Every structure is written in C-alpha cells, then in structure tokens.
Amino acid sequence: MMAVGGYCTEVLRLFAHPAHAGDLEATDGGVFRGEAAALDRTAWVALSALGRDGRAIQVRWRAWGCPHLLAACELTASQLEGRPLEALAGFSLTELAERLEVPAEKLGRLLVIEDAQRALAASASSSG
Amino acid sequence: MMAVGGYCTEVLRLFAHPAHAGDLEATDGGVFRGEAAALDRTAWVALSALGRDGRAIQVRWRAWGCPHLLAACELTASQLEGRPLEALAGFSLTELAERLEVPAEKLGRLLVIEDAQRALAASASSSG
Amino acid sequence: MSAPVYLDYAASWPVDPRVAEAMARVLLEPDLQANPSAGHPGGQRAALAIEQARGSIAALVGADPGQLLITSGATESDNLAVLGVARSQRDRGRHVITSRGEHRAVIDACRQLEREGFEVSWLKPERAGCVEPRQVLEALREDTLLVSVMHANNETGALCHLAPIGAACQARGTLLHVDAAQSAGKLPLDMGALGVDLLAFTAHKLGGPKGIGALACSGRALAALQPLQFGGGQEQGLRSGTSATHQILGFGLAANLAQESMQAESERVSSLRERLWSRLQSVGGVWRNSPAEGCLPGTLNLGFEGVEGESLMLAIRSGVWASSGSACASASAEPSYVLRAMGLSDLACQASLRLSLGRWTDAAEVDRAATLIAEAVERLRGRAPPDVRLRIR
Amino acid sequence: MSAPVYLDYAASWPVDPRVAEAMARVLLEPDLQANPSAGHPGGQRAALAIEQARGSIAALVGADPGQLLITSGATESDNLAVLGVARSQRDRGRHVITSRGEHRAVIDACRQLEREGFEVSWLKPERAGCVEPRQVLEALREDTLLVSVMHANNETGALCHLAPIGAACQARGTLLHVDAAQSAGKLPLDMGALGVDLLAFTAHKLGGPKGIGALACSGRALAALQPLQFGGGQEQGLRSGTSATHQILGFGLAANLAQESMQAESERVSSLRERLWSRLQSVGGVWRNSPAEGCLPGTLNLGFEGVEGESLMLAIRSGVWASSGSACASASAEPSYVLRAMGLSDLACQASLRLSLGRWTDAAEVDRAATLIAEAVERLRGRAPPDVRLRIR
Ligand SMILES: Cc1ncc(COP(=O)(O)O)c(C=O)c1O
C-alpha cells in the first residue's frame, strides 16, 4: 500500500527504525566488510558482518542514497543475519524490490547492495 | 461615459424614453414620409413629419434595429423638429454617432437614417 | 425590485453554492496549498485529492480517471483535440471533417489547420446546428485523421446522433472528437459506447468554476496527441502546468452533483422550458429555432416578428438576462451561421434570442421572465415600421 | 505537535487568506456569475471587474492593462511566448536563443521548436542557473527571432541581469521573452525599462490562486504572436476561452497585496533566509548553491556533505516541507542541470535541497526548521559510509 509521500509503509517503517544501521567492531569473531558504489554515485553501500561458528551473527549497514535504498539495506542486513558466511552473496533482490515497491527508475540502485554483498562474501571467504 | 452593458448613458436614456417614437396623422398640415432599410436588413427606419408654414412642426420615427439605431432615430427626430422642410436632409450623422458612442462596426447602419431623411425631404419637396 | 431572472445558463452557470463553499474551504486549508507535484506530504495530499476529483469528472462521461486530461476549459480541450491530433498525425493524412455549426473553438482551430496545410471538409449542419450522421459518413475518406462534431449545439440546443458517427469512425480507425461542453452533466454520456475518442467539456456549464475543463481520451487518442503546451509533464505529459487544486476539486464536486440530479433536473428543466415557450406564444408572431425534440433540456432559441434581438435584450435587461446569438462565441456581431443555415433570413437571425434555463430556474422566474419579455415585445413592435413584421421571414 | 514548517514557497505559495476570502465572495456573488463575454449587465459587471484586476496585475510588471494577456499560468505564458512568436515569424528567421537553465516550460517548448525546424542555441548558464548578458550578445544573429531567458532561477533563486540583454535585443529588433514566474511580485519589475517584450508570470507564486497567469506583451510582441488556442476571441484574440472571473480577481488582489508589501517583505524574508543559513551552518559540511548576492529574497539552495537529498526530505518531512531539486519541474528524478552546470558532482546535486521562504514564514518557524534539519543531518550522516563525506565534492 502506498502511503502519502510516494513510499510504501514498509519503506517508511524501515527508514524510521533502522535497527541494523551502523558498524561492527571486532569482538570475539572476525568482522568482514564489503562496500560498493554506483558509477553515477546515486548509491553507496557499506556492509559489515560479525562471523562466529561459520555464521554471520550480526550484520550492519551504512549507506548513502534514497529512502528506498536505505530501507533495502536494512531489510538485507536483517535477512543476512544468522546466515552461513558462505551464503552472504547471491541473495536475490527481486522479492525485496517488490516488497518495498521500489519504482522502476530506482531498481538500478539496488544492484549496489548486491555488489556490496558480493564484496562482503569475498572478504569472508578470503579470511575463512 | 460607457455605462454597464456597452451602451453610453445617452443611448440608454433615449432608448428608454423615445418621445418621438410613433407615427403622424394628417391634421392641419401635410404629413410627409420617408423610409429606408439596409441591404443586409440590419436596420429599417421610417420617418414622418408634419409640415406647417414651411416647417416640420412634428417629427416621428419607427425603426427596427439595435439600440444605437433606435437612439439615433430618437435624436434625429428631435433635432429635425422645427426645421424648415427644405432642410430635412443633409443632416450630418458624424456628431450624432460620437454623441452616442456608436461602435465602428455599427456605423454603417446609421446611414439608413440618412437615407430615410433624404426620402422624407424628397416627399416634402415633391408635395411642396 | 426582484433580482433579474438569469436565462443565460448556456453561456455559463452560476457556480453551485455548495461548490463555491467547498472551493473556499480548499483555498483556506493549509494542507491543500502545496504544489501537487511536490514530493512532501503537502504535495501528496493535494495530488490525492485531485485524483479523487478526477474520478468524479471522468465518470460523468463514462471515462476512467486515467483517460482524463484536465485543461483550462472546453476551448483548450477542443484545441488540444483538434490541433493535437492533426499535428501529430500529419504524416498519416491531412484531412479533417467538421461542420460550420461548431463552436468557434473548433472552427477556429480547424481554420488554423487549413493554414498549416490540412484540408478541412466543412459540413453544413442540416438540423438546428447539428450534422446528420449521413453527412459525416459521406465525407469520410482514406486520409481522414479526425472528425470533430458537437454533441449539443450551443445556440439551439439541438443534439447530434453520435453513435452512428462513432461506429463509422471506429470502423475506419479515424479519431472522433466531440465537443460536449453544453451536454456534459445534463445528459448521460458514455464515450466508450458512443465510439468517441476525444470528448471536451467544461466545469462552468454544469455548476463548477470557470477556467477548468477536461478532455477525456480513448487509449488511441492518448497515443495520438501532441500537447499544446509543454513543461513539467503534468497530465501524462500532455498538458503541463501546475495543477489548480481548488479548481479541480470544485469541478469534481460539481460533476458529482450533476450526476446525482441529472435525471430529475433534466425533466424539471425541460418542463420549465415548455412552460416558458407556451407563455411566450401568447404575444403571437413567435417562432422557435430550437427543435422541440432532440434538444438540451434548458435551451430555447426563438424569435419575435418585428423585434430586433439586441434591442429586445436591452429592453428586458433590468429583469431578464439572456443572450442574443451566442455569448460564448464572444462579443462579435456576426450573424449566426447556425441560424442562417436553418433557412432564417438575416433579419430573423438578428431577431433571435437564446433563453437558457438551469439548476436555479424556477416556475416563478419563468413566469416573471415571460411577462417581461411579452411586454417588451409589444413595446418594441409599436416602434417598428409596420411592414417589418410581415416581411421578417 | 506543531504544523510542519512550509519551506516550499518556490514551488507554490499558500493562497493569501485575504485572496481566498475575496475569491469565495466572488464565487458566491450572484452579480459576478455570468459569462464576462455576455452582453447583459451580469456579463458586463464581470467584465468590468476583470478589467480592474487586469490593471493591478499589469502594474506589477510595469505594463498597461492593454498589454496583458491572461493565461492559465506561467507554463502556458511561456509556451505562448516561445511557440507563438516563433511559429508566426518563421518566415523572418528560424533562430531562437535560450539556456539549459530555464524552466521546463521554456526548455520543452524550445525542443518542440527544434522538431518544427527551428534552430535553438542552448546557452550554458554560468552562474547558478542564469546566463550572463555577454553569452546572449555573442549568440545573437541576424536571423534570431527570439531570446528567452529567466529572470530568477527556480532552483537557486539567482537573478539574471536583464537590462543589457534587453538593450541588445531592442537594438536588433529581436524579441526578448523573460520567465519571471519566480520574481514577479517579489522584486520590482518594469518590462519597458528592461527592454523586455514578453514577460510570463503566475498568480500562485505570489499569494494568488493556482491555474491563472499572465503574459505581458510589448506592442510589437502583441503583433507577432500566434495563439496556442483559438476560439471566442477573448484576450485580444490571442487567448480564447471564457474568462475565469474569480481566478482573475484573485490574481488582481494578490498582485495588489504583493505590490504594497514588496519592499518590506523582501527585506524581512531575506533576513530570515540568512538566519536560516547561519543556523544550519552549525552542523558543518554545508554548502550553498544559491548566490549570496543577486538572489531572490526567499530562496536558499544548499547541500550537506554525507547526506542524500531525498532521504533528508523524508527524514524531516513530519516537520519541514521543502523540495529536493525543483518541484515545479515535476516528479522527474533527473539530476538538476542547473546544479551540475555549477560544477557540482552528481553526488552533490543529489544531496541538494531547496528551502524557500515567503510571506508567512517567521523567525520561530525558521528556528524550528533549522533544528529539525540539523538533527536529521546528524542522524543520516551516522548511517552513511564514513568516506562519503570526504569524497562528495
Ligand atoms: C459548445 C461549446 N464549446 C466550447 C465552449 C468553450 O468553453 P470554455 O468557456 O470552457 O472555454 C463553449 C462555451 O463557452 C461551448 O458552448
């Protein structure tokens, strides 16, 4: 459902309460990082994950971009949390884009999240 | 001064109180008549004058046409009254048109009054 | 002294007081003041309210909201339809069909097309300003891009049979534009069922504000239009310019009110019109230019032998406001083509008067107007040369 | 909770309540409901009221009432000027000069001219969206029909030096069109003294209603215009369509009110804008896109390092309504040409925000807005990757 303002209620909720926004410090476990930016600089995403026992037990994001991007980062981070480290990439954004009702002209920006995920996964596997 | 409605106050006054509208019956004196219509039938004027002692002692008009024409007829009749019968034609309408603020596209219609005056004068002179 | 009787609804309706009050609230409502294109909640609220009104306006002519382009009035809608289709489709043909009985918005847009190299077939209306379907069918050609005919004539109220024209145009892929400025909100209209591709109408002829109108478009019409004015991309990019929230909301409410009362009003108003006609016949020497059947409920065009129209207008104007000729065709003094085409002499054309009734006309007003008009007719006849009366027709 | 602070005056002003109330009276006044083209006293009264309002509107830009064409807004006025001059003068030349910093109403009308075979010189604005007179002078040619430049840029508020452009155009007999939608009613304007031939403005940017505007024209401009829409012959035959009495009277009153308070308001509003700017500087990493001198009183375009514009808009929107980019340029998400031409990176363009103040902005609102914006900036910076802040320019 579109709320007033061109954003669906899910985007508004995630934008207002970004529980996974932030960074991770290495405590007991390794911290992996992945970062990516769009060529046209309309989106910039940095992910970090705290790995323990082969799983990402905490995932955090920082991003520069439109509300849809920020909400998508929040959703991604919450969905990555708990996954095996080797499954941090390859996560499809189609369902997420639908859930957030991302307008067509912004879909390209979400690919930056995929890129950051891939970078995150690469960092986990190289240190693993 | 233009009053509301596109007619100056003089036209409104003459239209509302056409003292000289009507016809004349021959009483003691001769009654002369002159009539004219515009080719496009946008104006039709009939003048009648009661002559006595070489003068038009009463002048009346009937007309079919717009308010400017009717007001011009009233003004013409009142100005003709009292004139020598031989001076019933040749009366200029320029001053009258200005006084009544006749719009340019209607000026042609006033010529019908001139024609009717000429016919009136001719009728007076032929019977004189 | 009582207020003058307003019998000039065909030129413009007084704004419905309910519409006026709603518009006043919109103009004073802080939440609806923003630019409807703005991204913040203020803009979005205005945009949402507009979309709701768009639905009401579209429903009046059997259209979906997505088919409705909002304009500044029927003049703009007519021009957008005629110029917009022809200019963008000029590679597909150069032929347009319309009639000499149309409103000047269509006539003058078509004259402009002639200057731009198009060929226009000017049909001669056969019935009180309206063309017969047969005339259109005969004029249709391979290269005809557009047919533009009016639904109800603004001078006489005569109604055109649209359905056969629509069917013929659809069969050939020719776009059909209909000027329904006079009929929208007064008679049921379903553009899809009638085969109409572009339908122009305006708020101020149905109780809404002046300066706002619409062009309802079929899908193929939307695809075929070139805008008259370019810019911010409002109205699907086909009519740019900041949306006028209060105007559109006023139009929407007027459309709802018209829809609700259409059936009852149409009966009430046409019976008042017949009452007026029968009272006026008492003065004798009166003829009716409007058809008795197949006519808008509120329009009565007539003439009095021996009485010139403009003088009659002036003679009654402290008590009755009406039009000689067509007020929406502006202040020009040209004799009406529509009436001349009906076989009336120039004299009879100049003698004609349009009395038009609407939502606030009542029987007492009709009777008062009839009395005043009859008196004025007698008075003016007394001032006319005796022969005029006989020769008028 | 207090109402949101409205900082989007550049997109549209709330209607002045005095104007709204006057319009409500007009909409409910029986004597002003008739079609202003009608010959009876109802029509004439409306026409007289309109002529009075026309005088007020014209006076705002130093024009006579006879020079003023009333339109549906600045979009239509811009299109009428650009398309109307070029189309009617195409036998005298095919060259038009404008800039890439113009409002889309001018840009898209000029693009249409290109499709119609005209050649358009697209100047690159050198200063916050405005061209320098030198640029125009260099581009003028023998066959230049029209120059179209804006007075105040809608995104940045930067003002163009019109007088040297006007003088050069007059010396060559080239018509000069100026889009003054942002400046009319806020700064003194005398089109004659500036050598401007066509001047477009709109009521809704100065406290009047949406959906009504004007194009003020010199004598030679009036002689050179082809209408966009044809019909009843209103507005000297150059803009047909039933005149919208309530809209024009609202525009007239808004023009009077703007005229009266122009000097005082301009000082008051620009000092509030500086107050806002200085409060916002406390968050650091803020840059100003609007020029500090030669700018509209109410416009402040700026950006915050590390903060994206649309997210900032959303973060503040329960408390502050503003625009990222240009709301009147519609819902398109293209990065602003004006800002890019100022040398800003795409990132910085996307970070930019337009805060615009007007008649009902006060110091308390400015302070509240500054606090809310500063908090949101801090919050969003906390969510951005640390490097963004450094690399943004
Ligand atoms: C048949 C018809 N078409 C078009 C118009 C023009 O409408 P608007 O006044 O909304 O421009 C009118 C009346 O004015 C009309 O009667």
Ligand SMILES: Cc1ncc(COP(=O)(O)O)c(C=O)c1O
């Ligand atoms: C510079 C400029 N020109 C033209 C317009 C369009 O004006 P309107 O909304 O009246 O069509 C605007 C704003 O909308 C503007 O800022």
